[in-house]
Amino acid sequence: MQNRYPPPKLILKTRLNPEAKLNLNTDPAFLPTVQSFIEKTVLAFGLEAKGALALTLAGEEIFNYLCDNLNLGAEIKINCRKGSCYSAVDFILPLKNLALQAFNLTATIDVDNEESLNEMGLLIASRMVDHMQISHNENGNLQLSLRKDKEYPKITAGGHPLRTPAAAPFSIVTPDTEELKFFVTASHLYTPSAFLPHDFYYPGKIVDMVNAGELHAAIIRDAAGAIGGGIVWRWYSAKMIECCGPFILADQTAALTPEQRRTAARDLLEYCLNKIARSPAVGLISLTPGPDLPQNHFEALGTVFEYHNNAPATEIKALFRLLQEDPGTIAWAHPEIEDFLRDEYRRLTLPREIRLSDSSTGESQTDFSVLTVDTDSNQSRKKVTLQPLWAGADLEKNIADHIALFNREKIANIYCTIDLGQSWQAAFTPILHKKGFQPRLILPYGGQGDLLIFQKTAAAETGPVL
Template sequence: MKEVDQSVSLSLCADIAWVPLVQSLVEQGAPVFGLDQNKTLRLVMAVEEIVAHLANTAPGTRIQLNLKPGGWHVLADFAFTADPSELWAMTIAARSDTFVPEGMDHLGLLLASCMVDGFTVHLEGEVVHLALRQDLTYLPASPGKAKPVRQRGELAIDSSPEPALIKLACLRSLEFYPSFKLHQAFSMPGKAADMVAKGDLSMAVALDGVGALMGMICWHVSSDQSIGFFGPYVFAGGEKTASGLTDHLIHCIARTRAMGLFSELATDDLPMGAFESLGHFDLIQPKGKKLCREVWYRHLGEDMGASVWAHPSMVNFLEKCYDQQVLMRDIRQTDGLGERLPRRSVFSAILRPEAGEVTLLPMVTGEDAKECVALHVETLNRKNFSNIFFKLDLAHGWQASLGGVLMETGFKPRLVLPYGGKSDVVVFQHV
């Protein structure tokens, strides 16, 4: 049965007089999509602040607001034409700047970013798309002590596990593996089950002859041409379980248009013979222990070559990576030549507090890019994020041009994810 589109839309001009209407839309609509009262009120406040900000900074501009159910979250999706750099106060490093005279007018944006569970910004021509995400409320897992399981009968792979089995697999993974090896949703098994039901996460489990859970692997679409996976998580059966789950994953992905399969969080149980190493990250754990995390990759189709952008300081690194991966790439150099840029930069942050990790993504590159990067690093270090990454999609010259700024502020290019975004993605780590 085709899924019914339950989203609701509102088109209005940026005027403070329309704030009550926007409040009413979210207050009445979000509970229909599953948000509880507290989460709904927080989303109402965030949406109100966005409209009020636009009424102040871009009065009269048209605003398209779509309220959408996401299965495990609710999205308030804005589209408008305005200066995107005005959204700088929503970034994680803006907390101190908002209390200077220039920043006081942007306190509403700071409040909006604090009220929601996440947000994204991207540009399509002159149109700014801002999406506020509010997750549904889920109970955290209470895993017990890992107990060994004895396999009985032949191993079988279930590619469509029921919700109860998904939740059990999450609990088992919490029992058998440290948190930095796990998808964040595993700590809330109900959320993971809803993500699978929505199609934002795929999962397969291994069962023995009597239906006992032997292991699990999961994956998600990282881009139109690449798949990121987690695992395999083995609870019993050793190499046979790991190989069965990995082979099933490769078989499923081979039927898609994806060009590459890479590990975001591969476990030590991954059969390495089926993958090649793209490089590694040096991770600092909460108690100061250092770990080496290898990133594994498998190419799935014939590479026809591509053109990518690169800052001149990145060219040697990219040429070495492409030579090792035997990928044909036309590297076009780009750097700032005095062209006009937005005054402020906007970066988003994907946080993993349990592992002290954060990944920064550029949304708007402004004149203050170097200062903004440095401020983000300072802020994140102060918040005990010891592992700071930055991803650039080389399909976009404006993103690639940030490479020089990143290397000047202590970042080092670590590896390239082929087809990790619209094109290849280079991953930097702050060292």
């Protein structure tokens, strides 16, 4: 039988990060095509068989769901991308909105409810992959992205101090693969784990990220070739770069004088700054500034508290600096947060026009909200960050369900970020307040506009978390 629609159009590209695209219509007859396309492509990208199968099954579920919920024959695009340490599948849809509440981490299926069963596929897909994202792409179309990470062996922190610590003077270089792994592994010896990025437990992943250009690294090396420390940096948002480090590989009594240590750290940071100075980035942030970070290059954004099992909470000061002269921007705010924002913007000397969002005008909204959850599973600071993807009438319940889930998982550090550049997110503020969240800090240009980071206070609403 002849197909009712044009045959799927396949485009293959070979780049640093290769991708393959499939254009087709929402017709169940194309399901084997979709399955085969995703599986063969991500296997070709190097994803292991187990991960490829999971991503393929997730893709199948999404396609089935779209066939059931979009008009028959709607044109969609499927894009498989290879990242440094993952493979991803994007579904680009010809619409602005879709009931995607099953993407919430807290979603459950009611087997007696047909409408709920319809979303089973989405729920299954969401549980099969490591990351999901729903966004609007540059053409205003809805994009569902599924990502499966490559697996890497984890190193155990510890080991023996370096036999021959590096001695000044140093030169700053881009490390080769073995030097990079050495620096990452040795960092655990000299820097408390709270200051190290979680990925530092996976040196192979760091190498892959650097090779793919998703992470950048520099190390200091002495004349004998000994490595004295390093710094890594990567894009945090479209406008902001995050640095981790500098981490100096020496204890406080080692060969380096305090002045040499400060100089080495400053040189590493300035090397990073000079590399990104003429990039599209407008700023550099350090969300877990370690003991060696030269603080006079930064501005204090604010403090968050990290709650620990059986230990007092610790304060983490987030730092940032702009790379350019601030051109000013708009911050959309709910009236409840206006005073906080004005005070913070005044303290930070950031020129902002605060526009109040009015939620009392009675327009209709979708029934369901969607939140994404970013998880940092570092055992010393187990934490989650909620981000709004979709506003909806059930927002308060949705947030409450997420909090309850985190409480059951004994996750004490719960954050929520609001993008002040997106007016619709202002509506989250009163609900977050009600649920025990407090605004902690503003991250300039952390999203489309500035990000406002809320943290759930430990003892609010549901009683002590731990």
